[in-house]
Amino acid sequence: MKATPYILAVLFLITISQAYAQIDNDMKAMHMIKDFYTAYSSLNFKSAADRSKLDSLLEKYLTPEEGKKVKRGYKQGHDIMTNDSGINNKSLEGMFIRTISDQKALNIETSKYEIIKGVKDAYEVSYVVNPVTPKLNEVTTQTGVLIHILVVKYSGVIKISYVTNGLSDGLP
Numbered sequence: 001m002k003a004t005p006y007i008l009a010v011l012f013l014i015t016i017s018q019a020y021a022q023i024d025n026d027m028k029a030m031h032m033i034k035d036f037y038t039a040y041s042s043l044n045f046k047s048a049a050d051r052s053k054l055d056s057l058l059e060k061y062l063t064p065e066e067g068k069k070v071k072r073g074y075k076q077g078h079d080i081m082t083n084d085s086g087i088n089n090k091s092l093e094g095m096f097i098r099t100i101s102d103q104k105a106l107n108i109e110t111s112k113y114e115i116i117k118g119v120k121d122a123y124e125v126s127y128v129v130n131p132v133t134p135k136l137n138e139v140t141t142q143t144g145v146l147i148h149i150l151v152v153k154y155s156g157v158i159k160i161s162y163v164t165n166g167l168s169d170g171l172p
Contacts, residue, residue: 025121029151030097032158033123036061037095041087045074062160063152070163083165085129085145095127100148111164123149
């Protein structure tokens with residue numbers, strides 16, 4: 001009977017340490033996502049030099065498979081990472097990144113919104129952008145951008161392993 005309080009204390013400490021480890025992993029992943037979008041927003045895709053920077057950026061922050069999918073999207077005229085909406089410094093200031101767990105969220109496997117219990121390493125990225133209409137060269141109304149991202153540890157480094165936003169679902 002004397003061992004019971006000690007066993008409960010040990011179990012409590014293990015539970016607390018696991019919770020802190022998950023919070024630490026979530027913070028690292030969210031910082032990585034923010035760092036990616038910060039670097040990504042500085043690229044000018046019409047510049048040849050920046051297109052080569054894009055390859056380096058994708059290699060640093062995305063798994064090889066997801067990097068290939070994003071490149072295929074560009075070849076087809078789509079920017080999967082911003083849902084074709086772009087991103088700028090003002091967007092970064094208001095960017096919101098949160099974990100997705102035990103709530104109404106996008107089921108990555110079915111691509112439908114439903115209650116998902118315990119989604120691990122899934123994040124929702126949202127921001128607002130004022131897109132410029134290319135032909136009129138004027139700012140249009142604000143557009144809200146919502147992107148769901150899964151991350152994994154790849155060769156010991158946290159990387160983006162899956163992006164979904166409606167554009168990525170139809171890519172071969």
